[in-house]
Amino acid sequence: MNLHALGGLCAPLVGAPLLLRPVHLVWLEVVVHPTASLVFEADPGAPDLMKRPPRRRSTDLLPRGAIASIVGRATALGAGVLVLYLTVFGSGEESARGIAVAALVIGQVFLVLAERAGTRPVWRAGLRGNRALPWIVAATIGSLLIVNYAPFLAAPLHVAPPTAAGWALALAVAATTTLWTEPFKLLRTHSGQDQRPSPQSERVRTGPSRRR
Secondary structure (H helix, E strand, O other): OOHHHHHHHOHHHHOOOOOOOHHHHHHHHHHHHHHHHHHHHHOOOOOOHHHOOOOOOOOOOOOHHHHHHHHHHHHHHHHHHHHHHHHOHHHOHHHHHHHHHHHHHHHHHHHHHHHHHOOOOHHHHOOOOOOHHHHHHHHHHHHHHHHHHOHHHHHHHOOOOOOHHHHHHHHHHHHHHHOOOHHHHHHHHHHOOOOOOOHHHHHHHOOOOOOO
């Protein structure tokens, strides 16, 4: 299970109903989470991929800094969603769940964009270079809207559509818990420090060499 979804199962520890029921976990694992892997699979490889030597056997698959960044953002998102759920629970369980799940899914999109951007700030990487990315993001957000506003799905998922203020709150929590590393990227860029590459460039750099 993803770290940012794990927080949704901790609500009973403080006396609140489960934020994520089994049906939510199925939706996340079948619809939402696979879209993240599709984004990276659709990223094009570097032109000189086959000219690059193979990576050393002792080289880590991901740098330690990259792992720490991923875990930190995912944990922050999970904690932020849980706090949001408990904070707005007074408006009703289904309403609170609708807002919290919206924050979780939007945060998932932000996590993908931030990780794909690598050392570049998200606003500089944008959606360029990956034709599938806009469609995948639209499909993820579209599924969230359908779940909230289609009665035949909202009822079994036990969610109520967020109000305009609820959507704004969900967006704010998703952004602050996942994009808090972006200003540091900008500072490192201006200071000229070396930074880790984006996942797709890291992947293509470690590709096999061409036989001569």
